[in-house]
Structure formats: C-alpha cells, structure tokens
Amino acid sequence: MAQDVAQDMIRIGVVLGSTRPGRVGAQVAEWVHGIAARRADAAFTLVDLAAFRLPHFDQPVPPALGGTVGPEAQEWARTVGGLDGFVFVIPEYNHQLPGVMKDALDFVFAEWSDKAAGIVGYGVAGGTGSAAQLRQMCGPLGLADVPPQVGLHLALDFEDFRVFTPRESSARALDGLLDRVVEWTGALAAVRAGRAARVA
Ligand SMILES: Cc1cc2nc3c(=O)[nH]c(=O)nc-3n(C[C@H](O)[C@H](O)[C@H](O)COP(=O)(O)O)c2cc1C
Numbered sequence: 001m002a003q004d005v006a007q008d009m010i011r012i013g014v015v016l017g018s019t020r021p022g023r024v025g026a027q028v029a030e031w032v033h034g035i036a037a038r039r040a041d042a043a044f045t046l047v048d049l050a051a052f053r054l055p056h057f058d059q060p061v062p063p064a065l066g067g068t069v070g071p072e073a074q075e076w077a078r079t080v081g082g083l084d085g086f087v088f089v090i091p092e093y094n095h096q097l098p099g100v101m102k103d104a105l106d107f108v109f110a111e112w113s114d115k116a117a118g119i120v121g122y123g124v125a126g127g128t129g130s131a132a133q134l135r136q137m138c139g140p141l142g143l144a145d146v147p148p149q150v151g152l153h154l155a156l157d158f159e160d161f162r163v164f165t166p167r168e169s170s171a172r173a174l175d176g177l178l179d180r181v182v183e184w185t186g187a188l189a190a191v192r193a194g195r196a197a198r199v200a
Helices: 025-036 071-081 099-107 128-141 168-199
Strands: 011-016 043-048 085-091 115-123 143-153
Touching: 011 025, 011 168, 025 043, 025 085, 025 115, 025 168, 071 099, 085 128, 085 168, 099 128, 115 128, 115 168, 128 143, 143 168
Parallel strands: 011 043, 011 085, 085 115, 115 143
Antiparallel strands: none
C-alpha cells in the first residue's frame, strides 16, 4: 500500500486473481495498474493474490458472521478492508474463476461490502465466463460491479498467447472501466461514511 496517499483519496486495489507459475496475468495486472496509476482521482495499488499464500477456505465461522482466523486470512482481510474499490484481473479456467480467486472472495465479507468493482477478464474468448461468475458473487458480497468490462483475448491481445500486446481498443475500454470504478467507489465511500456517522 502506498504510504503517501492523501487521507481523503479513495484507494482502489488492482487484484490479480491468477497465482500459477508462468501466469500471463502479471503482465495484464501491471498494464492495468500502470494506466490506472496515471490518474489523479484515486490511488491504485497492485494486490497480487500469490503474495498472500492463502490456504483453501478454512474459516470455522462464515465470514459474514464472525472474525477471521489465521495469519494469512487476517492479512488478506486487512488488505481488502483498507481499500475502497477493486479492479479484478481474472483469467478463465474451464469457463470459471480460478479457485484461488473464489476462495479469496469467500474469505472475507464485511470488507467487500458497499464497495465498487470492475472486471478485466482474459482468456481465449475474453474471460467472459469467468467474469460472469464473478458478477454472480458480487451481489451477495455487496460489491457493486460496474457495467463496463474489459475482455482481453489471447489471440488478439497477446503474441503467441504469452506476450501481452494489448490492442488500442482494449486500452480505451480500460479507461472507460476505470472512470466508472472511480465514480462508483467515491459514491459508495460516501454511503459508508454516512452510515458510520449515523451509527456513531
Ligand atoms: C486449467 C485451465 C483451464 C482453462 N480453461 C479456459 C477456458 O475455459 N476458457 C478460456 O478462455 N481459457 C482457458 N484457459 C486458458 C487460459 O485463459 C490461459 O492459460 C491464460 O494464460 C490463463 O491465465 P494465467 O496465465 O494468468 O493463469 C485455461 C487454462 C487453464 C490452465
């Protein structure tokens, strides 16, 4: 997390949802983060799931009902809780989200609530199956998934399916997605602040 972020600036995490050795996702997440970091309307942090070394979901109490157990999960909860919005960078495995991403979503609950989410999918056909599954999870978690979506195609946005060479149209799509994520993140930060003030 950047240390020099102004107190009132919204913080958005670019979450890389692929952890396997040799993943192409690191190139995609760095591209997203590089473009996002040029913006002045939010502070963006690259959040690499691989760094958290989360176990398979192992919480004795459903996160919606209780605290988080275990050092890795607690570190993950702190990280998610410290962010106001998210851009998920997700591949597609057998038309689904990677299991590690599904687990990471399940591990925490309140920390996702009333925050915005954008989806950058990639795969043979733009990661649309994976993105659709993630959208299904956003509702129950209280994540507001923005309508724009970036779908990167292995045959069109990569050379030899391995070296990331994004099309100009993909960069434009990313700008549109970031605009919306920043807008919704700001709106929902105000919602959370209003609720906290009413409860206090
Ligand atoms: C287990 C597995 C299943 C896959 N299934 C799909 C799929 O259903 N649809 C698709 O578009 N790509 C699929 N792919 C191809 C991935 O999109 C491609 O390997 C991509 O590089 C994965 O992202 P990563 O390298 O960041 O892990 C699959 C890859 C793996 C490893």
